[in-house]
Amino acid sequence: MIINPAARSGRARGLLLPILPSLLARGWRVDAAESRSHQDLIDLVHEAVNRGCHTAVAIGGGDGSATAAAQALRGQVVPLGILPLGTGNDFARGLGMPLDPRIAARALVPGRTRTIDLGEVTALTTGETRTFACVAGIGLDVFALEAIARVPWLTGRLKYTYGGLRGLLSYEPQHVRVTVDGQEFSDEVMFVAITNTPTYGGGMRINPGALMDDGTLDVCIVRRTSRPRLISRYPLVYAGRHVGLPEVWQARGGRVEIASGRPMRVCIDGEITSLTTPIRVEIVPRGLVVLTPSPGDP
């Protein structure tokens, strides 16, 4: 088990401690390690697998940790188990994991597995690639994450709401051209979100119909719209009721290409990356084995 002690604004370690005894009591042998960064987590996962860990690599953290572990375990037979200790936990939500870490730990114990898709972003200028578990995005979301990074003490939904509002003040809508399996979109946008999971940003049902094992990515684009209108419509996304609004464009496909007038930064699962547009985003079908709760679990 690898834990990201920085997850959930530094409270992940405290959340994990009461869980360990229950895993041991259920017959798990747990080797615990703490990750210091995205790359460190990837290295720890590789090390665990190379040392012969073939039962499962469990990660205690949020979507940033999940995506790093997914990158490390991509294409391997060793399953990834996720203990939701982050702020957003959209990967865990997508898998149907209980969001209470103690209940989630019990759900991991039987070792039921399932194979899911991942996504991969390629920056066309540099050739740099990144694997993602939940979402890749451009536009307002990047500015929201920048704002969130400045208020590490905020938690939960408040954190994303603050980030979105603050990001709106600095983001200027950009013109983008998006192609989803040949289907074209071209307009000024607030943001483009390409997701493997139905939710992002801590439970916003941005692509409510997304499935994590259907071999396609779901795309949601919000066209340029006024700030007051965006703010007034924003609560709808928690119920997925933004679908069908005139400024919302959605598509589903295995290959997405995005070009923009000037380079736009790309964010992946809560992190602003060094990748910029133009990008290609592709599905990695059945790229990851995960531990999944049994249908009867709470």
Ligand SMILES: [Mg+2]
């Ligand atoms: Mg899908």
